[in-house]
Amino acid sequence: MASGELQFIQQLRNRAGRPKGAVRLGIGDDCAVLRPPSGHDVLVTTDFSLEGRHFRRDWHPAASAGHRCLARGLSDLAAMGAQPMAAFLSLALPTGFTRRAANRTWLDGFLGGLLHLAKQTKTPLAGGDTSTAPGDAILADIVLLGSVPEGTELRRSKARPGDGLYVTGHLGGASAELAALAKSPRSLRKASPADDHPHLYPQPQLRVGQRLRSLASAAIDISDGLSTDLTHLCEESRVGAIVEADSLPLHQLLTNKKDALQHALHGGEDYQLLFTASATSKVPRSIGGIPITHIGQIVRGKDITLRSNGKTERLEPAGWEHSL
Amino acid sequence: MASGELQFIQQLRNRAGRPKGAVRLGIGDDCAVLRPPSGHDVLVTTDFSLEGRHFRRDWHPAASAGHRCLARGLSDLAAMGAQPMAAFLSLALPTGFTRRAANRTWLDGFLGGLLHLAKQTKTPLAGGDTSTAPGDAILADIVLLGSVPEGTELRRSKARPGDGLYVTGHLGGASAELAALAKSPRSLRKASPADDHPHLYPQPQLRVGQRLRSLASAAIDISDGLSTDLTHLCEESRVGAIVEADSLPLHQLLTNKKDALQHALHGGEDYQLLFTASATSKVPRSIGGIPITHIGQIVRGKDITLRSNGKTERLEPAGWEHSL
Known part of the structure; x- marks a missing residue:
């Protein structure tokens, strides 16, 4: 890994490979060209991945930081039912970063993690920008382009009263794993992207999202936490919702019953899909091996209610929000 | 200007206005949708605009920082002959930034400068991301999408020996104005984007770029400096070039003859276009009021030569490169 910007770009270009799929011209000109x-x-x-905000070098293996950087954007494409076309990575490194061998190893691992997920999801890296960073933190911003047949994208704003409310996969695992990581970062150093690591290696639900184009009325990805993302969906659709606490598909990492509901409701970064479908829509119990769970329904008004053992309470958005 | 992320996004959404042009769905969902x-x-x-690297709050008026952020991306579109479709802004602010009134004023000016140029160039702001920054610096990353009729984009790689070498506008003004700014930041506090301020308010050459699709063989924008960007163009095209020093269109800010050539050859951020055209191409002396100047020609080999008063010397790339 070289120390000059131009050498670094050349290496990225080599690792990204030749243009393919929708990419007619990749890294190396003023713009990339896509068809x-x-x-x-x-x-x-577009999604930032900023050191100290979205990842920590002392917590996250380098490959996980790279994987998560791309996964954030892919999950947004999944939420709208899109197929990926290309990714663009803007990356700023502290001055002189690549002079230290340990940093070069980290960078190599970061790009490896990102490019591994890119290959799995057929998302060519087609460009980006490089810069020195103004401070000590690594700064990344990922841009994803995808496509859907004209006018078929899933939106947050199309949920209607009477629609059922569903989620893919399991909830709360990412925030439970993050808590474990904070407690003992070394314990997860050797985690493999091939295993189920909902925080370190979240799997964007691209195939499910594409299938949902013909099943769902509205969708959003669970990046900020179920309570917050459901609030976004309800606000955009101008509806309310009832969530059945006992129906929530808890991740197997949630062994402590007391915390489980909090993780599942408010823990962010599960990168599962939350969607609605009309009562007449035949929603299967799983899509491509990913379980689909009915967790409640859309109602008139704007209240979001949590129902548990016959009792109801207001569900406030208590997920992630930056304080600017 | 509000302090919560969601309020800030709502304000951006209001200022960006309703979707138009190619934008079918703008800010407020998981992705924007373009046709x-x-x-x-x-x-x-994609282009970073990082405080301390690309702008300084004590040097650049807020509107200039916003203008320059967008101009960088628009100039890349111009270089390939594209028409803008949409811009996406990722913006990270230090924790608690918007609590101070002076910071809110700055942010307002930054967005004002960006949106003013966006309106002028018919480039709707269609999305982006927000975050708290890990340090004290403001971090922006701009993404521009544009379009050209299929297969007609201008590339860096298509220059051929015998082609003429041309530039738009004038050179060296941006780096001369930057030097003046460094010396006396206050003197340029009231600079207007309507006047000629090549560093503070560079004008991306979109119209010229679009016209060049039928005139030029290759093009690049001059962001890193003529010597460096010409080197990029020659490397991608596998050709050499001869530049006539006496032909360079010097910006009127270059009053000191001794420094003038250095600014014109190596000063970055002029955001003019450098292009090549075959000997049979009838290149006009101006396009839409922007002067076009013949400054040399493309030759076989890979040497880039500067010719002045009959003497020749090797022209080394001495423009901008980040040290990573």
Whole structure:
């Protein structure tokens, strides 16, 4: 790994490989050039991954930081039912960062983690930007482009009273694993992306999202926590919701019953999909091996209610929000 | 200007206005949705604007920092002949930044400068991301999407021996104005974007770029400096070049003859276009009021030579490169 910007870009270019799929021209010109499938709309999302905010070098294995950086954007594409076309990585490193061998190893691992998930999801890395960072923190911003047949994207705003409320996979695992990581970072140093590590290696639900285009009325990904993301969906759709606490599919990492509901309701970064479907829509119990769970329903008004053992309480958004 | 992330996003959404042009769905969902003009390819570029690296709050008026942030990306679109479709802004602010009134004023000015240029160039702000920054510096990353009729983009790699070498506008003004700014930041506090301020308010050459699609063989924008960007173009095209020093269109800010050539050759951020055209191409002396100047030609080999008063010397890339 070299120390000059141009050498670094050349290495990225080599690792990213030749343009493929929708990418006609990748890294190395003023812009990348993409040709979306004919009759498709283009979807775009951008997500920061900032050291100290979204990852910590003393907690996250380098490959996990890279994986999570890309997974955040892929999950946004999944939530709207899109197929990935290309990723763009803006990366700023502290001055002189690559002079230290340990830093070069970290960077190599970060890119390895990112490119491994990119390959799995057929998402070519087609460009980005590099810079020195103004402080000691590594700064990344990932951009994802995807496509859907014209006008078929899933939106947050299309839920209707009477629709059922569903989630994919299991909830709360990411925040439980994060708590374990904070307690003992070394214990997860050797975690493999092939195993179920909901915080370190979340799996964006791209296939489920694409299938949901013909099943769901509205969708959002659970990045900030179920309570907060359900609030977003309800606000955009101008509806309320009832969530059945006992129906929530708890992740197996949630062994402490007392905390389990808090993790499942408010723990962020599960990167599962929360969606609604009309009562007449035949929602299967699983899609491509991913369980689908009915957790409540959409109602008139704007209240979001949690029902548990016959009792109801208001469900306030208590997930993640930056304090600017 | 509010202090919570969600309130800030809501304000951005209000200021960005309703979706228009190619934008079918803007800020407020997991992704934005764009419909490129039929039969067009999509161009993508991303550029950091990091405080302390790309701008300084004690040097740059807030509106200039916002203008420059967007201009960097627009200039990349211009270099490939594209028409803008949409911009995406990722913005990270230090923790608690918006609690201070002076910071809210700065942020307002930054967005004002960015959105003013966005309006002028018909580039709707369609999304992005917000976060707290890990340090004291403001961190921005701008993403631009544009379009060209399929397969017509200008590339760096298509210059051929015998082609003429041209630039738009004038050179060296941006680095001369930056030097003046460093000397006396207050003197430029009231600079207006309507006047010629090549560093504070560079004008991306979008119209010229679009016209060049039918005139030029290759193009690049001059962001890192003529010597460095010409080197990029020659490397990608596997050619050499001869530059006539006496032909360089010096910016009127270059009053000191001794420094003028250095600014014009190596000063970055002019955001003019450097392009090549075959000998049979009829390149006009101006396009839309922007002067076009013949400054040399493309030759076989890989040497880049500067010719002045009959003497020749090797022109080394001495423009901007980050030290990672």
